[in-house]
Amino acid sequence: MLRFGTIGTSWITNSYIDGALDSGLWTLTAVYSRTLEKGREFGAKYGVETVFTDMEAMAQSDLIDAVYIASPNKLHAEHVRIFLENGKHVICEKPLSAHAKDVKALQTLARERGLIYLEAIMFMHLPQRRLLEEALEKIGGVNIAKLDFCQRSSKYDAYLSGNLPNIFNPALETGALMDLGIYCVYPALYLFGMPERTQITAQLLASGADGSGIVAMQYPDKLVNLVYSKVGQAAANTDFQGNLGTVSVASISKLANIEIIYNDGSRETVCGEEPKYKLMGYEAKDFYRYITEPEASAAEYAQCCALAYAVSDYMEQLRRDAGIRFPSDR
Known part of the structure; x- marks a missing residue:
C-alpha cells in the first residue's frame, strides 16, 4: 500500500479518504490543518495521530508518499508546488488553478521529477x-446536448443575509463556473473536443462571483449547451439527443442513473447510482495505478494531463468572456 496525507478538513476530504481506504490500496498516515486542535479532531476519525500545521514540514516528511489537496481554490497551485518540489505525488481537487499557465508549469515540474500530478x-x-x-x-450521432449541473448552495442564504461565504468570494477564485461548471466542461471537451465557437452568459452577483451561467458551444455537426448554477436547483437532467434516441443522465458529476430513451418510446437502463465515497475511490485507484504502473498507464495518464490543461485553458477563456475577474488575473 501507498501512504498519503490530506490537506483540507471538509466533507469532500472525508469522501476521498473513505474511497481511498475502501480501495485497499492506500493508508492514511498524516493530516494537515491550520490548527492542531482541528487537525487532531479530524485525524482521530481515522485513527491518525500525525498532524501537521506546517505544510513545508509535511511535504518534507518521509511519512507520506502522496497527498490529496482540498484547500481553497486560490491556494491549489501554491500547495501543489510545495509537495511536488519535495518529491510527493499529488492529487488535487478541481479546479487545479484559475490560470492555465500554472497548470502547465506544474505538469512540467511533475514530469521533470518523475511524479504524478492529477486533477481529482x-x-x-x-x-x-x-x-x-x-x-x-446506440443513439447514432449526437446533434444536440445539454449538460446541466444546477445545485443551490447551502451557503446562498448566508450570502443573501449579507455575509460573504467562501463560495461567493472572487478573492478565493470560486463561483458557479469554477465549482459546478467544470463538471460540465470536462465531459463536453472529452466527448466532443474544442468547439468552433463559444458564447457564455453569466449572472454576476454583487460580490463579483458568478451565481450561474450558460455556455453555448457550436460544433460543425452539433450544439452543446452547458447550464450551471449555485443559486437555483435543477429538476431537469443532462441529455444527449441523437438520431435514434436520447441518453438521459440524472447527474453529470456522478454519471448516475443513465438511461436511453429510443425514438419508439422504449427505454434501456444503463446504470444506477453509487455512493460518493465509492466514486472518489475510483480516483484513488487510478492515482495508485499511475504511480505504481507508470509504463502501463502512461497513455491514460497523459490523456488526463492533456484534458486537465485544455479544461483550465478553456475555463480561463470563459471567465474572460463572461467578465468573471479574480484578483490574481492582474
Missing part, C-alpha cells in the same frame, strides 16, 4: 464513463 475529477475515472460512451453510440 470523477468523470475521468468512473467506469460509468465507458457506459456513457457506449450509450451514445
